[in-house]
Amino acid sequence: xxxxxxxxxxxxxxxxxxxxxxxxxxxxxxxxxxxxxxxxxxxxxxxxxxxxxxxxxxxxxxxxxxxxxxxxxxxxxxxxxxxxxxxxxxxxxxxxxxxxxxxxxxxxxxxxxxxxxxxxxxxxxxxxxxxxxxxxxxxxxxxxxxxxxxxxxxxxxxxxxxxxxxxxxxxxxxxxxxxxxxxxxxxxxxxxxxxxxxxxxxxxxxxxxxxxxxxxxxxxxxxxxxxxxxxxx
Amino acid sequence: xxxxxxxxxxxxxxxxxxxxxxxxxxxxxxxxxxxxxxxxxxxxxxxxxxxxxxxxxxxxxxxxxxxxxxxxxxxxxxxxxxxxxxxxxxxxxxxxxxxxxxxxxxxxxxxxxxxxxxxxx
Numbered sequence: 001x002x003x004x005x006x007x008x009x010x011x012x013x014x015x016x017x018x019x020x021x022x023x024x025x026x027x028x029x030x031x032x033x034x035x036x037x038x039x040x041x042x043x044x045x046x047x048x049x050x051x052x053x054x055x056x057x058x059x060x061x062x063x064x065x066x067x068x069x070x071x072x073x074x075x076x077x078x079x080x081x082x083x084x085x086x087x088x089x090x091x092x093x094x095x096x097x098x099x100x101x102x103x104x105x106x107x108x109x110x111x112x113x114x115x116x117x118x119x120x121x122x123x124x125x126x127x128x129x130x131x132x133x134x135x136x137x138x139x140x141x142x143x144x145x146x147x148x149x150x151x152x153x154x155x156x157x158x159x160x161x162x163x164x165x166x167x168x169x170x171x172x173x174x175x176x177x178x179x180x181x182x183x184x185x186x187x188x189x190x191x192x193x194x195x196x197x198x199x200x201x202x203x204x205x206x207x208x209x210x211x212x213x214x215x216x217x218x219x220x221x222x223x224x225x226x227x228x229x230x231x232x233x
Numbered sequence: 234x235x236x237x238x239x240x241x242x243x244x245x246x247x248x249x250x251x252x253x254x255x256x257x258x259x260x261x262x263x264x265x266x267x268x269x270x271x272x273x274x275x276x277x278x279x280x281x282x283x284x285x286x287x288x289x290x291x292x293x294x295x296x297x298x299x300x301x302x303x304x305x306x307x308x309x310x311x312x313x314x315x316x317x318x319x320x321x322x323x324x325x326x327x328x329x330x331x332x333x334x335x336x337x338x339x340x341x342x343x344x345x346x347x348x349x350x351x352x353x354x
Contacts, residue, residue: 006265011294033340040341042234049334050245056329057253060306060322062261069269070261087337094333098325104296104304163267172292175274180289183273187266210241 006059006072007096007106007114008163015109017170022112028120029093036086039215047213048083052091054202055079056098063194071191074118074159077126077152078199081144082206084215085127092119113166122159126151134220141207144216145200152199153192160188246330253322257306258315 040048055075062070075095079088096114099105106114129151137143164181207214264272268290275288283291302309303321311317 006268008267009290009293010296011292012271012289036337037340037342040337042341042344043238045337045341046234046238046242046334048337049330050242050249052333053246053326053330054249054252057249057257057322057326060253060257060260060325062263062265064261064263065266066269068263069266070263071266072260090337091333094336095329098329098332101298102301102303102328103306103321103325104299104301105306107294108297109294160266167289171289173287173289175287175289180270183270184266187270191266213238213241 006062007099007118008110008166010107010109011172012107013110013113013166014170014172017166018109018113020112021116021166025093025112025115025120029090029115032086032089032093036084036090039084039087043213044083044087044215048087048091051079051082051088052094055091056095058198059095059099065187065190065194069187071187071194073195073198074122074156075195075199076118076122076159077130077148077155077195078202080123080127080130080151081148081199081203081216082214084219085123087215088127089119089123092123113163116166117159117162121162122155125158126155129154130216131220134216139217139220141204144207144214145204147216148199148203149193149196152196153189156192156195157185157188160184246326249326249330250323253326254319257322258318 055073055078058073059075060072062072065071075092076088079091082088083091093115096106096111096119100108100111100114130147133147133150134143137147161181161184164177164184167180168177203214203216207217211217263269271289271293273288275283275286275291278284296304298304303324306321306325307314307317308320308324311320
């Protein structure tokens, strides 16, 4: 396997802009830690460790989306559905930090950029979509799978446009921004579909086996549908 | 943590280990969406060096930690590509679970004192 770079490398975005996003990422993660403590109980804490490990594993699985172009899961939507928005953002960040420090993937200088795009923007977009979709879709494994698919596609495209914004502010080469934005969006719709299928399969499986471990089902439990799932599983 | 949750975690971890340790060897080696976009506009020779054009990766710098024993998702010193990726992937899953799970466990909300006196340590 020759693919070694999956995230923004050093030097693509200039130092000052990278530093600004690093500060932003640290501040946002501090907020996430504060908020996450409300959600983290003795059931969610080990589950969150598993979600991080699972995302690390699946990020290694690049799938072909076009000739000569691959993609991999980012994981924000998957994390949000299973462990909630705050813990989910911390899960994706944990993966990015391990990848940067141990696997030399994603520049150290670019870590704030990568965390902003994938752990913060991607997760926030995924969460907003999940909240909106679960108002209409049934809180069943199938409804959750559909939610994961749609939210993943949007989340991945939003994350890709985060990079475009960073590049617009601090890009180190003179290239057409609309072109970069269009290319990134186009290829990331395809990657989002792949991510969505993986996320949908994963959340539907967990919802069938242990619906009580799915944050999105606990959090948005209003109707009696959740207990019905529990009884039928 | 209940035993039932323990079984679920063990099962999930096993799936993650199989994905990172075995399936990862069958992953696509093409540049990913970001990398492919960053290479757009340049032409490359067989060795991956830029021969002409303008693209984002022109200004790419080396990774500060490229000497890490796990750099590039391979275990340094292991010549067999399959084994190298398998070991790196396995290590990554275990480290991420250990680090993430450990930090989340430390940050968790403790139950009200009355019901968790047996957990004080």
